[in-house]
Amino acid sequence: MRVSGLWRYPVKSLGGEPLTTAELTADGVAGDRLVHVQGAHGPLTGRTRHGLLTVPAGTGPDGSPLVAGHRWDSPAAADLVRARAGADARLVPYSGPERFDVTNLLVATDGAVELFGHDVRRLRPNLLLADVPADAEATWPGRAIAVGDALIGVYSVRLRCVVTSIDPDSGAQDLDVFRRIRRVFDGRLALNCWVIRPGTVSVGDRARLVDSDATPEHLGGWIVGAPYVAPTG
Numbered sequence: 616m617r618v619s620g621l622w623r624y625p626v627k628s629l630g631g632e633p634l635t636t637a638e639l640t641a642d643g644v645a646g647d648r649l650v651h652v653q654g655a656h657g658p659l660t661g662r663t664r665h666g667l668l669t670v671p672a673g674t675g676p677d678g679s680p681l682v683a684g685h686r687w688d689s690p691a692a693a694d695l696v697r698a699r700a701g702a703d704a705r706l707v708p709y710s711g712p713e714r715f716d717v718t719n720l721l722v723a724t725d726g727a728v729e730l731f732g733h734d735v736r737r738l739r740p741n742l743l744l745a746d747v748p749a750d751a752e753a754t755w756p757g758r759a760i761a762v763g764d765a766l767i768g769v770y771s772v773r774l775r776c777v778v779t780s781i782d783p784d785s786g787a788q789d790l791d792v793f794r795r796i797r798r799v800f801d802g803r804l805a806l807n808c809w810v811i812r813p814g815t816v817s818v819g820d821r822a823r824l825v826d827s828d829a830t831p832e833h834l835g836g837w838i839v840g841a842p843y844v845a846p847t848g
Contacts, residue, residue, distance in 0.1 A: 616822045620743030625680035627651040628661040629672040636817040639765045639810045643719030644741050650680045650687045653707040657843045659700045661778045666699030669786040709845040712833040720808040736783045738805050759827035765814030768829050772803040
């Protein structure tokens with residue numbers, strides 16, 4: 616088993632940034648989801664603002680999130696986000712654990728992705744592991760993945776939402792993609808994970824399953840009911 620892909624999402628619900636090496640911290644991938652889109656009544660995500668998913672995001676030389684190459688706090692970035700999420704949308708920084716929907720890391724496996732039959736980007740993983748049978752994910756919760764010098768805890772298989780039905784390039788919706796996850800995977804695909812031991816992970820690193828009795832310190836984010844306490848000023 617080996618790492619075949621790495622991504623981070625500097626702005627929540629915007630496009631992912633492919634990496635060759637990632638720093639796994641106690642707060643997930645360094646630089647992940649440091650900014651989100653705020654509306655009049657709370658965070659706005661790709662669940663209801665599908666166009667956000669097509670906007671590329673990255674990380675500048677100083678570590679600041681970028682929106683289509685523009686600093687996240689620039690007028691150009693603000694215009695791009697408003698065009699896709701509405702006139703009241705704005706970009707807001709926040710580094711609390713509530714910015715993650717379940718846990719702070721999502722791991723996909725190649726066998727399950729092949730059975731899924733669609734672009735892995737629809738699943739928005741942080742890591743993709745290769746050489747894994749399609750039916751393996753359901754047996755992993757409660758164990759851990761040792762990769763590089765990091766240790767990743769596996770909490771559960773992710774219950775998927777309608778975001779998987781959105782093409783990450785065009786923004787077009789195909790609900791049959793979501794229906795396939797419900798039919799073939801009982802609605803659950805890829806693994807909710809968290810970082811037990813921080814470390815550096817690179818594409819090509821070998822990985823192995825190990826036993827672990829660790830539990831995550833925080834579960835659940837704004838999307839599943841955590842209070843929205845991000846800055847409003």
